Amino acid sequence: MLAEIIAVGSEMLTPHRQDTNSLNLTAGLNDLGVTVAFKTIVGDNREHLTDAIRIALHRADIVLLSGGLGPTEDDLTRECVAAALGLKLQPDAVVLASLQARFKARKIAMPPNNRKQADVIEGAQVLPNRNGSAPGQWLDTTFPGALGQHFRKLVILLPGPPKELTALFDDECRPRLAAILPPRHLARRTLRMALIPESTVDARCAPIYQKFTDVETTILAGSAEIQLHFLCTKETLVEAEARVNEVAELVEHEMADEIFSANGDSLEEVVLLMLDMRNLTLSVAESCTGGWLGKRLTGVPNSSRVFLGGAICYSNAAKQEFAGVLSDLLEREGAVSEKVARALAEGIRRRTGASLGLSITGIAGPSAPTGPDADKPIGLVYIGLADGEDTQVRKLQIPGDRDRVRLWATQHALEMIRLSLQ
Amino acid sequence: MLAEIIAVGSEMLTPHRQDTNSLNLTAGLNDLGVTVAFKTIVGDNREHLTDAIRIALHRADIVLLSGGLGPTEDDLTRECVAAALGLKLQPDAVVLASLQARFKARKIAMPPNNRKQADVIEGAQVLPNRNGSAPGQWLDTTFPGALGQHFRKLVILLPGPPKELTALFDDECRPRLAAILPPRHLARRTLRMALIPESTVDARCAPIYQKFTDVETTILAGSAEIQLHFLCTKETLVEAEARVNEVAELVEHEMADEIFSANGDSLEEVVLLMLDMRNLTLSVAESCTGGWLGKRLTGVPNSSRVFLGGAICYSNAAKQEFAGVLSDLLEREGAVSEKVARALAEGIRRRTGASLGLSITGIAGPSAPTGPDADKPIGLVYIGLADGEDTQVRKLQIPGDRDRVRLWATQHALEMIRLSLQ
Numbered sequence: 028m029l030a031e032i033i034a035v036g037s038e039m040l041t042p043h044r045q046d047t048n049s050l051n052l053t054a055g056l057n058d059l060g061v062t063v064a065f066k067t068i069v070g071d072n073r074e075h076l077t078d079a080i081r082i083a084l085h086r087a088d089i090v091l092l093s094g095g096l097g098p099t100e101d102d103l104t105r106e107c108v109a110a111a112l113g114l115k116l117q118p119d120a121v122v123l124a125s126l127q128a129r130f131k132a133r134k135i136a137m138p139p140n141n142r143k144q145a146d147v148i149e150g151a152q153v154l155p156n157r158n159g160s161a162p163g164q165w166l167d168t169t170f171p172g173a174l175g176q177h178f179r180k181l182v183i184l185l186p187g188p189p190k191e192l193t194a195l196f197d198d199e200c201r202p203r204l205a206a207i208l209p210p211r212h213l214a215r216r217t218l219r220m221a222l223i224p225e226s227t228v229d230a231r232c233a234p235i236y237q238k239f240t241d242v243e244t245t246i247l248a249g250s251a252e253i254q255l256h257f258l259c260t261k262e263t264l265v266e267a268e269a270r271v272n273e274v275a276e277l278v279e280h281e282m283a284d285e286i287f288s289a290n291g292d293s294l295e296e297v298v299l300l301m302l303d304m305r306n307l308t309l310s311v312a313e314s315c316t317g318g319w320l321g322k323r324l325t326g327v328p329n330s331s332r333v334f335l336g337g338a339i340c341y342s343n344a345a346k347q348e349f350a351g352v353l354s355d356l357l358e359r360e361g362a363v364s365e366k367v368a369r370a371l372a373e374g375i376r377r378r379t380g381a382s383l384g385l386s387i388t389g390i391a392g393p394s395a396p397t398g399p400d401a402d403k404p405i406g407l408v409y410i411g412l413a414d415g416e417d418t419q420v421r422k423l424q425i426p427g428d429r430d431r432v433r434l435w436a437t438q439h440a441l442e443m444i445r446l447s448l449q
Numbered sequence: 450m451l452a453e454i455i456a457v458g459s460e461m462l463t464p465h466r467q468d469t470n471s472l473n474l475t476a477g478l479n480d481l482g483v484t485v486a487f488k489t490i491v492g493d494n495r496e497h498l499t500d501a502i503r504i505a506l507h508r509a510d511i512v513l514l515s516g517g518l519g520p521t522e523d524d525l526t527r528e529c530v531a532a533a534l535g536l537k538l539q540p541d542a543v544v545l546a547s548l549q550a551r552f553k554a555r556k557i558a559m560p561p562n563n564r565k566q567a568d569v570i571e572g573a574q575v576l577p578n579r580n581g582s583a584p585g586q587w588l589d590t591t592f593p594g595a596l597g598q599h600f601r602k603l604v605i606l607l608p609g610p611p612k613e614l615t616a617l618f619d620d621e622c623r624p625r626l627a628a629i630l631p632p633r634h635l636a637r638r639t640l641r642m643a644l645i646p647e648s649t650v651d652a653r654c655a656p657i658y659q660k661f662t663d664v665e666t667t668i669l670a671g672s673a674e675i676q677l678h679f680l681c682t683k684e685t686l687v688e689a690e691a692r693v694n695e696v697a698e699l700v701e702h703e704m705a706d707e708i709f710s711a712n713g714d715s716l717e718e719v720v721l722l723m724l725d726m727r728n729l730t731l732s733v734a735e736s737c738t739g740g741w742l743g744k745r746l747t748g749v750p751n752s753s754r755v756f757l758g759g760a761i762c763y764s765n766a767a768k769q770e771f772a773g774v775l776s777d778l779l780e781r782e783g784a785v786s787e788k789v790a791r792a793l794a795e796g797i798r799r800r801t802g803a804s805l806g807l808s809i810t811g812i813a814g815p816s817a818p819t820g821p822d823a824d825k826p827i828g829l830v831y832i833g834l835a836d837g838e839d840t841q842v843r844k845l846q847i848p849g850d851r852d853r854v855r856l857w858a859t860q861h862a863l864e865m866i867r868l869s870l871q
Contacts, residue, residue, distance in 0.1 A: 040485045042476035043669050043678070045467065054464035063462045064497060068488040075486060075508070082504055086497070247465050256465070311761065317747025318740025321761040325739025328815055328851060336767035339733065339743040341758035348800060349760065349771060378770060393750050429750060 028208065029064040030056050031087035033079055035095035035104050036187060037070035048093045048185075048192050055196055059204050060211045060260060061089060071101040080111035084170045084180055089204075094187030096161035098141040104184055105146050105164070112168060112182070114149040118142065122153055122162055129160055154185075154199040161186040163195045165203060181207075211260045214267035216275040218255040219288040221442050222435070228253045232278050239274045251438035252294070287445055294441045295323045295330075301448045302333045302383070309444070310379035311337035312350045312371040314362060315389040315408065320437040335379045340371065350374030350386075361399035363388050365409055368420045372411030385444065386411040387436050391429045408436045412443050419447070450630065451486040452478050453509035455501055457517035457526050458609060459492035470515045470607075470614050477618055481626050482633045482682065483511060493523040502533035506592040506602055511626075516609030518583035520563040526606055527568050527586070534590060534604070536571040540564065544575055544584055551582055576607075576621040583608040585617045587625060603629070633682050636689035638697040640677040641710040643864050644857070650675045654700050661696045673860040674716065709867055716863045717745045717752075723870045724755045724805070731866070732801035733759035734772045734793040736784060736810040737830065742859040757801045762793065772796030772808070783821035785810050787831055790842045794833030807866065808833040809858050813851045830858045834865050841869070 032053070034046035046068050053063045064087060069079045076095070083090040095104030109116045123145035130137040144161050147153055154163030164184040169177040183200055185192045220228060225248045232255065236244040245256040257274055261267040279286055287297050302309055311320050317339055324334045338349035343362055346352040351374040352367060360366045368386050376384025389408030390396050396403055408423045421443060425435045454475070456468035468490050475485045486509060491501045498517070505512045517526030531538045545567035552559040566583050569575055576585030586606040591599040605622055607614045642650060647670045654677065658666040667678040679696055683689040701708055709719050724731055733742050739761055746756045760771035765784055768774040773796040774789060782788045790808050798806025811830030812818050818825055830845045843865060847857045 038667075040475065040488065041667060042472050042479065043667055045469070045472065047467070050464050050467065053462065057464065064492060064494070065501070066462065066488075066490040070486060072486070078508065079487070086500065245460070245463060245465055310767075313740065313743070313761075314758075315747070316744070317752075317756075317758075318735065318743025318761060319747075321735070321740025321763070322738070322744050322855075325737070325741075325761075325763060326852065326855075330739075331763055334739075334763055336736075336739075336761040336763035336771075338760055338771065339735075339740060339747075339758040341743070341747060341753055341756055342801075345732075345758035345801060349758075379764075379767060391747075430748065433744075433748075 028061045028089065029087045030061050030089040030091060031065040031067065031083040032063060033076075033083055033090065033092045034066070034068045035071065035076060035092055037072075037101075039068050040070050046093070048187070048189055051189070051193055052091055052093070052196060055201060056089070056091075056204075057258075058213055059201070059208050061204070061208065071095065071103060073103050073107060076103055076107040077110050080107055084111060084182075085172075088179070089181045089183070091183045091185065093185050093192055096144065096163075096184060096186045098138065098144050098160070100140075102143070105143070105148065108164075108166070108182060108184060109148045112148070112166075112170065114168075116146040116148060118145045119147040119153060122147065125155075126160060148184075151184075154195050156186060156191055156195055158194055159186055159188060159191040161191070163199060165200065212262065212264040212267050213258065213260045214264065214271045216257045216271040216289070217291045218257075218275060218278060218282070218286050219252055219291070219294070220255075220282060220285045221252045221287055221294055221438050223253055223285055225253055228255065228282070231281055235277045235281060236274055239270065242270055242274050244274070251435050284446065284449065287442070293327075294438065294445070296327050298441050298444050299324065299327055299330050299333050301445065305448065307382040308333055308335050308380075309383045309385065310335045310375050310381035311440075312340050312346075312375035312384065312386040313337070314340055314346070314371070314387060315391045316387045316433050316436050317341055319433055320385075320387065320440055323437055323441075335381050337375050337379060337384075346371060350378060358399055361396075361403065363390050363396065363400045363403055363407055363409060365420050365422060368409035368411035369413070369418050372413035372420075373418055376413045376415065382414065383444065384411075384413040385440055387440055389423075389425075389432065389436055391432045393429055406432050408432065408439070410436065410440050410443055412447060414447075419443070450483045450511065451509045452483050452511040452513060453487040453489065453505040454485060455498075455505055455512065455514045456488070456490045457493065457498060457514055459494075459523075461490050462492050468515070470609070470611055473611070473615055474513055474515070474618060477623060478511070478513075478626075479680075480635055481623070481630050483626070483630070493517065493525060495525050495529060498525055498529040499532050502529055506533060506604075507594075510601070511603045511605070513605045513607065515607050515614055518566065518585075518606060518608045520560065520566050520582070522562075524565070527565070527570065530588070530604060530606060531570045534570070534588075534592065536590075538568040538570055540567045541569040541575060544569065547577075548582060570606075573606075576617050578608060578613055578617055580616055581608055581610060581613040583613070585621060587622065634684065634686040634689050635680065635682045636686065636693045638679045638693040638711070639713045640679075640697060640700060640704070640708050641674055641713070641716070642677075642704060642707045643674045643709055643716055643860050645675055645707055647675055650677065650704070653703055657699045657703060658696055661692065664692055664696050666696070673857050706868065706871065709864070715749075716860065716867070718749050720863050720866050721746065721749055721752050721755050723867065727870065729804040730755055730757050730802075731805045731807065732757045732797050732803035733862075734762050734768070734797035734806065734808040735759070736762055736768070736793070736808075737813045738809045738811075738855050738858050739763055741855055742807075742809065742862055745859055745863075757803050759797050759801060759806075768793060772800065780821055783818075783825065785812050785818065785822045785825055785829055785831060787842050787844060790831035790833035791835070791840050794835035794842075795840055798835045798837065804836065805866065806833075806835040807862055809862055811845075811847075811854065811858055813854045815851055828854050830854065830861070832858065832862050832865055834869060836869075841865070
C-alpha cells in the first residue's frame, strides 16, 4: 500500500515555513503498514493543486491532503479533489447546521464565505472536527488507470492546523484504515548514544542489524547524540517484540558503555535517575555554557530531587564569589585551565553541600580569548567533577561554532557523570 | 519563472527526517525572482524518481534536485535525470581524476562504486564541490511539451548534505541563474516583537501593510515572539528599499514599544547592546528557568562585556547561599512569591556587584508544588529587577507546558529589562 501526502498552502513554498504535518501522518501510516512513497507541497493555486491530486491518484493508493479547507477564496482543496475525480461538491445540511451553531455560540454572524466549509464531495464521509470549523472528508472511491481499469483509492482531506489534523487522523482515520488494511503488530526500540560519530556507530552496528532483514533500522544523528531506531512488524506483538529485543540486545552488547539509554530517555533524565537512585545531589559551576547545563537538567520534571543549582560564573569575579576560586590562580593559569576547572568543581560542591560538584570552563569563540587565556584555542574546554574525595578533570578540544562548542560541552559533562557512576 | 525542488532520499519519507534544504534553496531562488511552485519528496526508487522528474519537467521551468549523488546503489539522481530527458551518462575524466586524488590524499583506495560519481549527463556542466566528493551538475536543455514544442529547462543536481548544497548553490548556481534571469533588486526588513499574540499583530498591522501591494509581507510566530518580514523587488535597489522602509516605519509607529528589533537582532542581543551602551552590567538569579536565561545571554558573542553571571538557585538552600534570601522569608512566603523574587534580584545584584540584578522564580509544572507554595498554580512566575534604588517585581500567569512556561519566563525577563531601559 503506497500513500502520497499532499500539503496544500503557498506559505509552505516560502523560505519561512515548512510542512511538518507529514511527519506525524507518516508515523501513523507506517504503524498501519502503509508506506509513504511521495510527498508533494503545492500552493493555493487551482490548476497546480488539481494536477497534483491527479498525479497522486495515479501513483498512490491512499492520498492524504492537509490544508486548504478554510473559508477563504484561497482554500481550494475540496474543489480541486472533486475536479480531479470528476465528482460534484454538495452542501451538507448537518455540517452547515453545525457551522452555524459554532458561530451562534460565539455570538457572531457567520460570514457567507464559511458556507463553503459545508461542501462535501459526492460519496465522501464527513470527519467531524472537534477543534476547528473545517471538517475532514474521507472518500473511498475508484480512479481509472491507463488501460481503463478502475483502481480503488482512498482520498482523505484533513485541515492544516496540526492539532486539528492530528486529532482527526487519530480519531477518525486510524480506525477506518485499520478496518480496511490487514492487521499488524508493531514493536519499536530506541538506543541512544552520546558523543560518538554516526559513521562509527554504523561501522560497528551495521554488521549486526543488517542480519535482521525483518527489522527496519534507522540511524539518526541528533544534538550531540546518535539514535538507533528499530521497528518490526509481525503477525503477533510477541513475535515483533522478540525481534526488536534480539537486535537491540546484540547492539547493546557491541556498544556497551556507549549506550546511555535503551528506552528513549534523554541523557539528562538518565543522569538524574542514576543520581537519585544513589541518593546523590549535584551542583554545577558553568562558565562558557552560561547556564545551558542547568537549563537541560531543570527541563526534567522533579529534577529538584537531585539538582540543587549552582553558579553561572561567567566573569572571573563570579568564579571567585560563588565558587571561591582564588584570583591569583585565575591570573596565573587563566580561567580556562585544568586547575580552575578543578577549583570550580570543588568550590561549588563545598558551597552548595552537594554530593557532586561539576564545572565547565572553556573558550566558545568566535573571538579569540584575551588575558591569561590569550594563547588558548577556541573550542578548548575543561570539565571538572568533584565528589569530595577525588576530582577528575577532562580536557577537550571541541570543533565547531559557539553553539556547538557549548552544546557538546554540556553533553560531555553529563556523560562524565554517567560514566563515573556506572 | 516557476521552479520545482525535488528532494531525493527515502529517509525523508520516514517520520524522523525532513527536507530542510528546500528552505535555503527557496530563499535563494526568490532573491533571483524565481517562484517555487512545487516541492516533491521522493525515495531512492528508480521508477518513482524518474517519473517525478518527468512531472517536474512538464510543470516547472527550473528543476532543482537535492540528494542521491552519492556512490551507493541507492544514489540514482544522475541516472534518473538522464533517463527522464533521454540523455546519456558519460564518465568525466576530470571529475574521475579529482575523485581519485581525493582518495589518494586520504591514503585509501577508491572503492569501485565511487566511479559513478564521475558520471555526467550529456551536455551538463560539472559544478565542483569543495566540501564533498559528489559534484553538482547544471544542465541547460529542452523538454518537449504536449504539442511537440520544445521548452527551455534548467535542471540542477545538487548534493544532499546542507553544507555542500548551500555552497554549490551560492557559488555556482546563483551567478549562472543571475546571468540568465532578468536583473532585479530586492530589499528586506524584519520587525520583531515579543510576547504578543499573532492575531493582535495582524489586526493592528494588516490595515497598514495591505496597502503596500508591491511589498510581500509575512507574519511568523516564533519562540515567544512574532516576526514581520517585508520584501520588495524593484528596478533599482533605492526604490525597493524606499518601499520596505516606508511600510516598516508605519508599522513601527503603530506598534511602537512592542517592537524590540527593526534590524533582525534577537531580544538578548538588543538587551545586551542597550546595557552596554549605558555601561551597565547584569547578573541573574534563576530558579524555575534553571539557567535558560543565562544560556540565552551567553549565546551572544562578547556578552561578557555586560553579563557577569549569577546563580542557578533551584533549591531553597541555593537561594540562601547565593542570593542571601532569608530562610524564614522562604518558609513564610514560599519560594514563588513577590517577596522572594525581590530578595533574589536584590541579593544577586549585591553579591555580584552588577548594576542590575534580575530574578526569576516560578512554578513550571507539570506536578503541583508542595510546601509553602502548595496552593499556587502552575504557570505562576515572578520576575524581579533591582537597580540599587528601586526593585520592580512582575507577577505573571503563563499558560502552557513546562518548556513553554520556562521559555516565556526568560522572554518576559528580557522584555522587562528592555522596557525599563527605554
